[in-house]
Amino acid sequence: MPATRDPIDALNDPEQWSWAARELAARGDPSALPALVEAYDMRDERSRLPLLDAMEAVGGIGAVARLAASPHGADRGLAARLAHLLPDAAHVPVLERLVVDPDPGVAAEARAALHTQVRDARWRATVERLAHAEDPGLREAALSWQRQG
Amino acid sequence: MREHAEDSASEVAASERSSSTPAAFAPLLSSRGAILTVQRSAGNRATGALLTRILARQPVTLPEVTVEGTPWKGERVKAVQRELRRLRLYSKGIDGIPGFFTEQGLTEAFGGNEWIGLSDDDLLARLQAAKRPTAGGGRQLRYGELFKDDVLDVTLGLGYLEGMTDYLTGLYSAAATGLEGLGLTSDRPAALAMLRKAGRPLANDAVGGFWVKRAAFTYAPPAGQARSIDVVVRVMANAEKKRGGDLLDAFVDAMTHGDVAWYSGHGRFGSGPDFDQDFVAVLKDADGKVLQTLDDEHVLERTLRAEGDPWMIFERRVKDGTLEMQITNAGNLWLNQKNAHPSEFGARLMYWALQHGASVATGTGGRLEKAAAGSSQGYRVLIFDGCRSQDYDRSVRATQGFGTRDADIIESVRTVGFTKDAKTQTSRVEIETFLAFLRDVMTQTSGETIVRDMNAQMKALEQGYTSDPYAFSGLGDNPSR
Numbered sequence: 189m190p191a192t193r194d195p196i197d198a199l200n201d202p203e204q205w206s207w208a209a210r211e212l213a214a215r216g217d218p219s220a221l222p223a224l225v226e227a228y229d230m231r232d233e234r235s236r237l238p239l240l241d242a243m244e245a246v247g248g249i250g251a252v253a254r255l256a257a258s259p260h261g262a263d264r265g266l267a268a269r270l271a272h273l274l275p276d277a278a279h280v281p282v283l284e285r286l287v288v289d290p291d292p293g294v295a296a297e298a299r300a301a302l303h304t305q306v307r308d309a310r311w312r313a314t315v316e317r318l319a320h321a322e323d324p325g326l327r328e329a330a331l332s333w334q335r336q337g
Numbered sequence: 338m339r340e341h342a343e344d345s346a347s348e349v350a351a352s353e354r355s356s357s358t359p360a361a362f363a364p365l366l367s368s369r370g371a372i373l374t375v376q377r378s379a380g381n382r383a384t385g386a387l388l389t390r391i392l393a394r395q396p397v398t399l400p401e402v403t404v405e406g407t408p409w410k411g412e413r414v415k416a417v418q419r420e421l422r423r424l425r426l427y428s429k430g431i432d433g434i435p436g437f438f439t440e441q442g443l444t445e446a447f448g449g450n451e452w453i454g455l456s457d458d459d460l461l462a463r464l465q466a467a468k469r470p471t472a473g474g475g476r477q478l479r480y481g482e483l484f485k486d487d488v489l490d491v492t493l494g495l496g497y498l499e500g501m502t503d504y505l506t507g508l509y510s511a512a513a514t515g516l517e518g519l520g521l522t523s524d525r526p527a528a529l530a531m532l533r534k535a536g537r538p539l540a541n542d543a544v545g546g547f548w549v550k551r552a553a554f555t556y557a558p559p560a561g562q563a564r565s566i567d568v569v570v571r572v573m574a575n576a577e578k579k580r581g582g583d584l585l586d587a588f589v590d591a592m593t594h595g596d597v598a599w600y601s602g603h604g605r606f607g608s609g610p611d612f613d614q615d616f617v618a619v620l621k622d623a624d625g626k627v628l629q630t631l632d633d634e635h636v637l638e639r640t641l642r643a644e645g646d647p648w649m650i651f652e653r654r655v656k657d658g659t660l661e662m663q664i665t666n667a668g669n670l671w672l673n674q675k676n677a678h679p680s681e682f683g684a685r686l687m688y689w690a691l692q693h694g695a696s697v698a699t700g701t702g703g704r705l706e707k708a709a710a711g712s713s714q715g716y717r718v719l720i721f722d723g724c725r726s727q728d729y730d731r732s733v734r735a736t737q738g739f740g741t742r743d744a745d746i747i748e749s750v751r752t753v754g755f756t757k758d759a760k761t762q763t764s765r766v767e768i769e770t771f772l773a774f775l776r777d778v779m780t781q782t783s784g785e786t787i788v789r790d791m792n793a794q795m796k797a798l799e800q801g802y803t804s805d806p807y808a809f810s811g812l813g814d815n816p817s818r
Binding site: 235333 | 498502503603628629630632635636638639640642681682683725752753
């Protein structure tokens with residue numbers, strides 16, 4: 189594949205995900221995260237492992253807390269999506285804030301992301317608090333997660 | 338070119354052709370090939386009388402056939418074939434044998450089954466009086482079959498998009514807006530009444546939304562009366578995740594009893610349409626305590642990869658109980674029994690899930706064959722708008738009722754993408770492509786034009802691709818102008 193081609197542009201073509209993701213991972217530039225997530229959410233069914241690996245390589249896990257603090261809903265939405273795709277114990281307190289985000293899309297994705305985090309002591313304590321949330325939808329979600337064990 | 342001997346033999350079994358006992362006639366009347374058999378031995382008038390009684394659900398007695406009829410002579414058939422050829426509805430040999438292609442030409446000439454009840458003289462006279470269409474129109478869909486009940490019945494099934502509920506909801510809204518732009522109105526009672534009149538009764542609480550347009554367009558078959566056709570469009574989406582099984586049932590009904598069934602959604606690694614969420618994976622420790630719950634196959638694969646080969650780890654964990662797969666197969670229409678992508682974790686996972694509770698719907702004795710056998714629909718158009726849906730073709734074609742003479746299929750020949758800038762655009766590429774198709778069918782354009790317009794529409798709005806996404810399958814035996 190031609191190395192001169194812009195790997196960000198190449199993410200639009202799933203045939204080129206492998207090399208584009210490798211190239212972006214090598215560069216380590218976190219500004220590639222939105223394009224990587226956008227490519228991930230394309231309808232194509234092929235493996236997304238290269239995209240996930242690249243997201244982590246460019247700092248996707250560490251970016252979650254920073255993006256979640258942004259005043260822009262798009263950034264917070266990206267934070268929630270990254271937390272969903274790259275589960276990590278560090279995301280839990282961040283997601284506890286995002287599950288009540290004023291943007292319903294962000295809140296929904298954050299709830300889905302929190303559901304998929306590793307269930308360590310901090311996760312369980314967080315979910316215990318959310319089981320008493322004012323929002324009935326959030327409360328019911330937390331209770332259902334607790335029932336799962 | 339001569340009509341192949343097997344063409345004739347395939348539509349009328351030898352035992353049927355030679356049968357002369359009264360008891361043999363009853364099963365003959367259950368298929369169109371059988372009707373031809375009766376017609377050949379008893380004549381048009383007798384067959385018409387017989388059909389009238391069948392349609393009216395009145396008892397049929399053999400004397401009516403043997404007394405009233407006059408056989409359809411070979412020379413008469415040749416004359417009919419010559420006229421059909423003149424009308425560009427028949428391109429096989431003038432052999433005097435009324436096979437599939439002769440019948441197809443007659444149905445398209447008259448816009449339905451009216452020809453069956455005509456006398457030989459009237460039939461030929463009507464054909465001779467018909468105006469020859471200009472050449473160069475391309476392969477036609479079998480509009481006479483589609484419109485013979487005066488209703489174009491279309492179902493748009495929107496497959497479940499894992500984790501993309503908002504997008505799916507947006508698709509449904511875009512469909513509503515687009516259909517209203519074509520002059521259709523949301524009207525469930527009117528739609529159900531139209532379908533009932535066309536012999537397709539549905540329950541009042543049938544899943545999905547219904548749009549209608551009365552007298553949406555005029556259909557003027559060359560030897561038949563011009564008439565108005567009503568359009569009913571049913572749109573289904575399982576955005577609430579709760580009705581996957583209902584959508585699957587409705588889609589199978591549309592594939593077998595409807596005129597057009599369109600699926601848009603994930604191709605599910607070539608396995609078949611899918612109207613519900615795939616799975617939830619629950620990772621546990623040796624004591625059964627839940628460690629993590631995952632709802633994305635790629636994240637699951639990556640998580641398992643940390644322990645070794647993902648599929649081997651998957652199988653080991655399932656076996657020792659440290660991975661519980663919560664599968665929902667209720668909305669899966671399993672078409673392709675064999676995994677066409679066995680090297681991919683996602684495909685293996687898909688087939689593993691299907692093998693735990695689903696049944697293959699294609700092939701002998703499958704759900705589709707059984708449903709098609711109970712349908713009066715002699716022809717259908719199917720569209721599979723999803724990644725790798727070309728993988729479906731072989732299995733679907735191997736199913737009785739879905740051969741190239743029974744169905745035309747438009748399928749995606751590559752993966753397909755989503756709408757560019759989906760967050761800012763209200764239109765959706767899947768819906769715009771569907772509407773392009775619907776407009777073309779309502780104006781009775783050729784199959785080639787339909788696919789060309791669908792490809793153009795898809796490429797105009799799709800994110801990321803440049804090559805043509807769709808191709809026709811089965812169009813080769815349709816009439817060609």
